[in-house]
């Protein structure tokens with residue numbers, strides 16, 4: 001199994017299944033993964049803005065399917081959600 005964010009191989013017992021709504025909500029609150037695959041950073045996609053646009057596209061394309069995340073990406077997502085919820089308090 002590969003992480004749906006960073007693309008790294010992750011053993012099934014270490015993987016986290018995340019509902020697409022969680023990804024969409026986090027994305028809508030400005031979440032951009034720090035561990036997006038290097039393949040995104042081609043000559044055509046160098047600027048942060050382009051990477052962000054591609055991330056938005058990927059989220060939209062996968063807004064109806066569960067996401068499989070490695071522990072690192074899952075932790076990052078959780079931390080982003082916590083940070084956002086503490087801001088809204």
Ligand SMILES: [Zn+2]
Nearest residue numbers: 003006070073
């Ligand atoms: Zn990952």
